[in-house]
Each structure stands twice: as structure tokens, then as C-alpha cells.
Amino acid sequence: MKPTSxxxxxxxxxxxxxxxxxxxxxxxQEWSQYLAFDDRFSVDFPxxxxxxxxxxxxxxxxxxxxxxxxxxxxxxxxxxxxxDWSEAETLHTEAFDxxxxxxxxxxxxxxxxxxxxxxxxxxxxxxxxxxxFGLIERGSEVTHLGSAxxxxxxxxxxxxxNEDGSRWYAVLFWHNYHLFIANAIAPQGMPPPLLFSTSxxxxxxxxxxxTYGERYAPLYPVPHRTR
Numbered sequence: 001m002k003p004t005s006x007x008x009x010x011x012x013x014x015x016x017x018x019x020x021x022x023x024x025x026x027x028x029q030e031w032s033q034y035l036a037f038d039d040r041f042s043v044d045f046p047x048x049x050x051x052x053x054x055x056x057x058x059x060x061x062x063x064x065x066x067x068x069x070x071x072x073x074x075x076x077x078x079x080x081x082x083x084d085w086s087e088a089e090t091l092h093t094e095a096f097d098x099x100x101x102x103x104x105x106x107x108x109x110x111x112x113x114x115x116x117x118x119x120x121x122x123x124x125x126x127x128x129x130x131x132x133f134g135l136i137e138r139g140s141e142v143t144h145l146g147s148a149x150x151x152x153x154x155x156x157x158x159x160x161x162n163e164d165g166s167r168w169y170a171v172l173f174w175h176n177y178h179l180f181i182a183n184a185i186a187p188q189g190m191p192p193p194l195l196f197s198t199s200x201x202x203x204x205x206x207x208x209x210x211t212y213g214e215r216y217a218p219l220y221p222v223p224h225r226t227r
Contacts (some may be wrong), residue, residue: 030073031195037207039067039082039178044199046073049080056083056179059123059130062091076186078196083179085124092120124218127179128172132156135170148173150200152212152223169193174218175202 034045049069056066064087070079099115123130136142140160148157148171155173162168165188173180182200184193201209214223 033199034069035203035207036067036069036080036082037203039084040176040203040205041080041082041178041180042199042201042203042209043069043080043182044195045069045071045078046075047071049078054081056081058088059126060092060095060119062088062095064088075190076184076193078184078193079182080200081179081181081183083181085127085177085179088123088177089120092117092123095119121219124174127174127218128156131172131179131181132158132170135160135168140168143167149215150198151202151210152214153202153216164188167192169197171197171200173200173202175216 030046031044033042034049035042049071052068052070054066054068055063057063064083064085066081066083068079068081070077072078096115096117096119132145135158136145138160140162142158143161144157144159146157148155150171150173153173153175155171158168158170158172160168160170167186167188169184169186169192171182173182180200182197184196186193204210209227210225211227212223213226216223
């Protein structure tokens with residue numbers, strides 16, 4: 001290769017690297033930690049999110065209150081859905097009592113005569129998995145499905161490829177009677193939203209971020225904290 005060609009190649013590579021670094025740096029400088037005290041989580045957003053009050057239907061058909069926190073920038077759309085499960089046990093108890101009285105099934109009669117108090121625990125243990133299944137049902141191509149972990153809280157990670165070339169990155173966690181579904185949609189050609197997907201954390205009643213010394217899983221004893 002001629003010296004002039006080599007110099008041009010090195011110059012082009014340097015310019016490309018500088019552009020990539022400046023883009024990432026500019027993106028990082030705009031992001032900041034958002035503290036959602038009502039739902040006890042923290043996450044990095046590019047701007048202050050909008051907050052929408054909504055509801056969420058569980059695997060067994062119960063309707064629970066939820067909030068969707070959403071923010072956008074040139075690199076994608078980011079949201080956290082926080083579902084409050086604090087009233088779920090009461091709903092399951094009422095359904096069990098009605099089932100006992102009516103000799104009917106919790107899900108509408110497809111298994112008549114069978115009532116169980118175990119549905120509550122089953123639904124909690126499978127809450128993140130059921131939510132992940134809901135994402136898969138959208139029909140996009142699943143490119144990744146596996147475990148996720150933040151501050152020793154176990155969860156599920158899923159990535160989807162949409163028909164328009166955009167990608168959906170999601171992590172799902174259960175913590176302190178809340179289900180968290182963190183989604184990021186990156187347009188075609190945009191980098192993975194690492195600033196968002198790796199920043200989700202959980203807060204205690206004083207608003208301090210929690211880190212556990214051992215794994216946290218639904219309905220198991222809460223492990224000791226290191227922070």
C-alpha cells in the first residue's frame with residue numbers, strides 16, 4: 001500500500017472513531033438518574049419521563065394498578081412499567097372464596113371444581129416470565145432470551161427484532177411486590193441502549209438504592225444487604 005493511501009486510511013479510521021466516541025459522550029452527558037419514589041426504583045433516562053397511570057392484567061386475569069414512565073431521544077424510546085402487586089393477595093383470596101362457593105375455576109371454568117390458594121404464589125413466581133411471554137406474543141423475531149441480574153435481583157432479559165429493523169431490548173424483574181418491565185426500542189442502525197438497560201435499580205423506603213449480598217428471588221427470604 002502506498003504511504004499516501006495508508007495515511008488516508010488511518011485518517012478516515014481516526015475520524016470515524018472520533019465521531020463514535022463523541023456521539024457516545026454526547027449521549028452519556030445528557031442522561032441522568034431518575035428516582036421513582038412511589039414505585040421504589042431508579043433508572044437512567046435522557047430526559048425527565050412522562051408518567052402514565054394505567055392497569056396491568058396478570059396471568060390469572062386480575063387487574064392491577066401500574067405506571068408507565070417514558071422518555072425519548074434521538075437514539076430511541078425508553079420506558080419502565082411498574083406494576084403494583086400489593087393488593088394481589090387480597091384479590092386471590094376473594095377469588096378463592098368465590099371459587100369455593102361456586103365450585104368454579106379461577107380462570108373461568110376450564111378446570112371446574114378445582115380451587116387452590118397456591119395460585120397466588122404461582123402467579124408471583126411466574127410474573128416476569130408471563131410478562132416476557134407477552135412481549136414474545138407481539139410477533140417479532142426473538143434474538144435473545146435469558147436471565148438478567150441487577151444488584152443480585154434475578155430477572156429475565158429479552159431482545160426482539162421488529163419488521164422495520166428496529167430492536168426491542170427488555171429486562172423484567174420482580175422486587176418488593178412490584179413487577180418491573182424496562183423496555184428500550186432502538187431504531188434500525190442505532191446502538192444498543194446500554195445506558196438504560198444496565199441502570200435499573202431498586203430503592204428502599206428511605207429512597208436509598210438496594211444491593212443484596214445474595215440472590216433475591218420472589219417469595220424467598222429477603223437476603224442481607226450490602227448497601
